[in-house]
Amino acid sequence: MDFAAHLPVLPILLPMAAGATLLLFDERRHSLKAGINIAATALLLVLSIWLLRLVDVAGAPVVHVYRLGDWAPPFGIVLVLDRLSALMVTLTSVLAVASLLFSLARWHKAAPHFHTLFQFLLMGVNGAFLTGDLFNLFVFFEVLLAASYGLMLYGSGTFRVRAGLHYIAINLAASLLFLIGVSLIYGVTGTLNMADLAQRIPEVAPENQGLLAAGSAILGVAFLIKAGMWPLCFWLPTTYMAASAPASALFAILSKVGFYVLLRLSLLLFGAEAGALTGFGSEVLLIGGMATIAFGAFGVLASQSLGRLAGYSLLVSSGTLLAAVGLGDKAAVSGALFYLLTSTLAVSALFLMVELVERAQEPAANLLTVTMEAYGDDVEPEEDEQEEVGVVMPGALAILGICFGLLALLLSGLPPLSGFIGKFALINAIFNPAGLGAQTTGPGGMGWTLTALLILSGLAVLLAMMRTGIRTFWAPLEVIVPRVLVVEIAPVVLLIGICVAMTAQAGNVMRYTDAVADALHHQRLYVGSVLPEAASEAGQAQ
Amino acid sequence: MRNILPYPVLTAALTVVWMLLNSFSLGHLLLGAVVAAGASRAMTALEPSKPRLRRWQLIPWLCGIVLIDIAKSNFAVASVILRRRARSPGFVSIPLELRDQTGLAVLACIVTSTPGTAWVEYDSATGELLIHVLDLVERQEWIDLIKNRYEATLREIFE
Amino acid sequence: MTHAEALPAWAALLTAFLVLVGASLTLIGAIGTLRFRTFFERVHAPTLGTSWGTGAIVLASSLLFSVLGSRLVFPELLIGVFVSITTPVTLMLLARATLYRERSEIASAAAPDLLEDPGDRPT
């Protein structure tokens, strides 16, 4: 095996190694720890881009299968690197870079082990994206959740702890559901490997199909909690609002993990060849997704603080994605992925903006937000005074204003940025599921409703952000110029810049997402790559 | 030697434990010795009062009488429970001369392990022991039992 | 129970006897916890199980496996040793705690607000 063959496992091992190494150094060595974290995150970004290039080759789709422990699937655990997972890993590392940069200004010193938790979160997220094993997925879910608990509570404070308690309680319940679902599926099918499962599901005896469906449904509920579907999503806005800015910026990917799994599993396990269970749950996703969009839109409008607004806008995007999975056709999936990229980047940037904007609103907040909360009580004031990292931004308010405006465009899906293209791609898919020009009947009632919801939710986001933006940037008589460091605004600009670049390169990105959607609809390809022997046997049998 | 094997008796005992757990073989003797030595070294950190075993040959005898006493007490307490016999529980205070902590610990184990008696309180300043007896017929009998039968032997062993 | 077929009758009988003795003592101890009225009486009850109750069953197990493996196997003895070392610790601590609790309740009957016990109160 040459080195390149080991690439699929590196997005998991690299953060893990970095996180573990960080533990060997004393807590007070902030710069050293930050340095390690920066290096690891940068390396992860490079690596993920490498992976992206590895799978994005013309011709037949490439699926890299990594057999951990050199055990053949379905017995050993496999990692599966295909276009979808490479895309998600790359998105994660981009968010990580942004979030890390932001945290360098002050957050990373607010409490112990920030960098370690940060790297472990990346490990968990990447593992969830890469694994091809249902129980291993659970483990990585737990890794990412555990790290997210840590980052969520990072910095402590009343509001945060209260929200954290809810977040943890609900996710513990979800984890239990996950376990019930996985084990029930194992009890009926006798396997945990996703590809193997895809093979076995059509052959499940009729008297066992009810149990299998029940297991899948329970599993689905667990994912829906994480993906934030109404009415399982109420924890989400509060949690994201309460978490520190870099944490919530990174959390933007977490709800996408739920979406990713739903997308992957519903197409792999309940795709066209799943026998009696074909299309299992897709209606629930569609209707639930639409309900989520509606609820999120109302929530956005009802939000009084920017943080909550950002949280609800995340719900809108979650709902949109779920509904797209519910639609299930290639065009919708491709559009959804495009939308996913842009909305995740934008929401993440918005979460970073929240803190900066709030600093502009409240003079007291201008002085070290962190210290107020984190150092409230302390018997051992061992941390020294915060020192400056980077240079304070001139014209900060103007730049914040521009960024805010661009984010409003991105999140509401108003032209010309990628937010619009994503939404348009989805609407286009609703009207032309087989592609533009292929004559199909118009969308049904669901299609019209979804279209209306997509458009109206964008409007709601626009109204709400306009309200907030006007209140923040236009209304105040005396303008408080917030102390914003370059390292704080740079990640926002970076994320928005990527969205802008995605706008310009929308054709290429869509080509990629089209290819992803196409591959997802050929579950044989996935199964055949993971289980070549089984696939060839099946081929011979036919 | 003292630094490497600070508690030779302990190390030996642990090696025996190891071989009991695994098997009596040469391999496990060596492995057990290594593990036991490591564990003993960990023990030094806790600075236990180092017991001096003066007359260790009394130990088997003590074990023997304790096992028999316990068996008797088992029978007695079982009959108390089963026959719902009238009983007169009560506390007995016993002045002890034994000061060695390990000795006290062994005494406590004996008293408590024996059905019908329970170690309740020991005042280190006065050396006064308070035990609870399930069926307290004759107070002095219990005092004698503890003082003469157990304490005396233990003092011989440890002091 | 294929393993038991190979067992000589005397060993089987002895094992059976020891097992039953141990279990009976333990059961009697447990009944004691039901019958005794106060904690200080009840504290004596479990010692039936932890002394010869355990001892008998441990012996039974040792006997059985020694006979079956035709070599002396005593790892079970460790169980007996550990039980007779650790159980007194708990009982001592519990008894002392109870003594304190009862004393302080009597002592501070005048100040009932101090009487609340930390996690638990009589029902």
Place this chain on the structure above:
Amino acid sequence: MLASKSRNLAGIIAGAVALACHVAVWLLYVPVRDNEVVRSVFEWVPSLGLSVSLRLDGFAWLFALLVSGIGVLVVLYARYYMSAEDPVPRFFAFFQAFMGAMLGVVISGNLILLVIFWELTSVTSFLLIGYWHHNQSARDGARMSLTVTAIGGLGLLGGVVVIGHIVGSYDLDRVLASGDLIRGHALYLPALLLVLLGAFTKSAQFPFHFWLPNAMAAPTPVSAYLHSATMVKAGVFLLARLWPVLSGTPEWFTIVGLAGMASLVVGAYLAMFQQDLKGLLAYSTISHLGLITLLLSLGSPLGLVAAIFHIMNHATFKASLFMAAGIIDHETGTRDLRKLSGLFRFMPITGTLAMVASAAMAGVPLLNGFLSKEMFFAEAVETHADSWLDTIAPYAAVLASALAVTYSIRLIHSIFLGAPPESFPRAPHEPPFFMRLPVTLLVIACLVVGIAPGLTIGPYLHIAVTSVLGSATPEYSLAVWHGFNTPLIMSLVALVAGALLYLLIGNYLERSDGPFLLSGIQAQRIFEQVMVTVSWRWARFVETNLGTRRLQPQLRLVVFIAFAAAFLSLFGGVVDLAPISLKGMDWAFTGMWAVGVVCAVAAAYQAKFHRLAALALLGGTGLVTCMTFVWMSAPDLAVTQLVVEIVTSVLILLGLRWLPKRFQGLSEATGPMARLRRLRDLVMAVGAGLGMTIVAYAVMTRPLPQTISDFFLENAYSGGGGRNVVNVILVDFRGFDTLGEITVLGIVALTVFALLRRFRPAPDTVERPEQQRIQRAYDEAHPDRQPGATAVDYLLVPSVIMKWMFPVVIVFSAYLFLRGHDAPGGGFAAGVAMAAGFILQYMAAGTIWVEDRLRILPVTWIGGGLLTALLTGAGAWFFGKPFLTSYAQYVDVPLIGKVPLATASLFDLGVLSLVVGATVLMLIALAHQSVRRLRASRIEEQS
């Protein structure tokens, strides 16, 4: 980028850009004149049919000419209009962006691209209208205009998508060629409605007209540009652009016609009553746009000609009027018609220009406004589709014209004529030449076109019209004099009636507070009301009633939905349960579970008031769970569950120290609602329990399918080098799971540690526990006792034993670890056992005592453990194997015999190290709180 005061430079750059655009448009005249369509296509998102397709035909050319031309003039004007204090570069930047967007709308050859530019005009106009954002009115106006136009734009997007669905392409050429297809399609009406929503909102057509007057809070150059030539014209541009494909149907005629007519009349009527100069112009704009819309509604080619012509004419005179209004505002400091008077003597040139432009607006002959209005009258009379709408069209046209005359006269009379006022905020005089120049040029254009239309605008209008209509272009004449015909009579009637009306009610208008009859109905207020209701009240209602921020309802939902999902799926299929029989029942096992179940229910019952009891009962259930594992051939599980059980109990007990007492009955809700809630929860609990019972029973009584476990059983020894299959799975087959799992443990330990660093106990637990206080008091009260003697004596004997247990536990832990691969045990159980040994020492001797003697660095143990596991796994790389590939062999050691050596053991050592570190870290961090509190209280005592 430019410094905020550099208005010359910014103006010059902006002007140059606008001029360059204008010149570029002129350069394209020749091909366009020859009926060529200038195209330029870049691929953007081919799979969505979205391309950057620029398409310049005659109509687009004419519009581009207008947009860029007036753009140049407005930039010139703005250079002088904007104050030196304003951050002008920002203004010009927005302005340029807006102009670009508008040009984009005009030359888009792809409908989606058009929508993109369309929304960009909305956004940039928002920025321009809100430019003076320190004014409340500017903010409100900007917000309203964006709201309305963005709604319309999104509607337009929907319409365009429907059109794209019908046609199969968003390409404008293909769409324009598919008129019959579109009109005949079932989705024609939705498409039409959505497109019209876009057009009407943009062009401020009734009933969406209200945003336009509010947008007058913008700087005047913005108004002059947006509301004459560009923004509002985009709507009618779109109607004309899609005229070939959408018009000609009854739906089109009715909807567009109604909206146009209503706007025409209502706009004119409301314009009369305005006291704000710009407000008057704004309503007049609505009215004129209504006129254009009405023309387009007719569906006749001549109507289209007239519409395009009027678009041009209106742009010129309205732009000049706005600029004039700006000059007046600039010079006098007010725009209130009631305050303005007799300005003509101060600024005769401006006055003259304004009068001419107003006359054009009123439709006075020899000015451009007259010509297009004549055409309008002609069309209004001509077209008959036998509906009430076109029956009243001529009358409405005349009425609106008359009103236009009235407000035009009022404009001139009120501002320039009459007595000069006593005082102005500033002394008025003529503006600088270059500020007046744009007005002059535009008014000249009005005159020239009005006098010699055929020579001036004629050819350009022609190419525009032919590009839309193609071969259907009608014969038309742009002559000033068509003879004494009906339209002329209508014009005369309107002029006379308008003048008479002004004479009649001029004074009333000067004093009125709002429009007669309509003052009560203010569309703006209705809009705001609706916005507040929907976007705030409803939203709040939905958020609070369909959502919750409380935990219990959320958990209830989780449980309920999971149950419902499983239930529905389960009985969607077939579930037949095996018959229940007591044969072969293991009574000891069942008896144990009777105990376990009773403990569980009792724990549930006691958890509120008897925390300690609940914890003990939980321990009982846990014990029975362990026993189950013993009974069912899972010794590893039993061992692990046991050690975890023990450590968890200690952990929770450590936590109980910080939970204050609960008093029974303190907050027990007893109302009927509370009882109902509890009943509901009980039902859910029972339901969930039943569900789990049924599912578990169903699965357990079915034959096990062919599972992947067989492979593990067959290969554990030969491939994994271990006899304990479970352990081989954990460290080898599925070692990756274990790697993740120990990471979880490590993360949680770090989180616990971090959280406890900031721990602030509840006030009622800050003090030492009551027991300690009493015992201390007891010691202090007795002179023969040392302080703390009770505590020392309490632990005197037990702690000796507990200390001696320490090495035993270590040996035991080593035993569990080393055996793990072949027998029950393993790194995890060993790690927890060793941690338990540490905890025991802490309990025996206290934190400070232990830490003076034992240096435990749990974080290092965690990091080291993770790295050990990781490096063991990565070691396989050096042998060209994937991560975690293990190597196992039995090595013959002299004297000892065969010794198993497996890399998996090294991995397991990492697990052990991590588990020790994590467990100790959590427990110790919690235990440290007591020390911390103690230290804190000492500090307090000292200070």
Place this chain on the structure above:
Amino acid sequence: MELTLAIAIGVLTGSGVWLLLRPRTYQVIIGLSLLSYAVNLFIFSMGRLHSGAAAVLDGAGAINPADYADPLPQALVLTAIVIGFATTALFLVVLLASRGLTGSDHVDGREPH
């Protein structure tokens, strides 16, 4: 035995769910513990029940998998136990922190009105 265990799982689930829906944080943590017992047993039961079956291989040689308890669910339960332990510890500390900061042991950090 299947029936016994199935009922046990059901009762543990029911008790756990009941506590999970209670307002006091301590009730919730006890409920979560009970639920994790139930879930662990449930996972375990998915490998079917094998009382007194061999749990450890004798050594090399042909193996009849039917003689052994299904090891995979056991491995899964082990993982679940570890993770359950970790999360219980975390939840405990968070509830303590919440109690400390909000002054209430209600799950919402404040008493309902």
Place this chain on the structure above:
Amino acid sequence: MSATILVWSVTIAQLMLVVAMACNTYRLIRGPRAQDRVLCLDALYVNAMLLVLTFGIRTGSSLYFEAALVISLLGFISTVAFAKFLMRGEVIE
């Protein structure tokens, strides 16, 4: 013969131990005081350990020995924690 003797005796012993568990559970639930509960929890542990041993005797397998060993060696730790909590109000001072 041997098997029959052993099966019966072990079965009866197990039932006795289970009844013992039930008795202890009764006290565990009823208390009345915390110390009674803790005492019975400890007894419950011992009962369970003995059950494990009898189970080993019954199946002839020594694999369950570790579980019994864990209870005997470490089982008291949680009880110690309970007892310390009752006496001192906190487990680790």
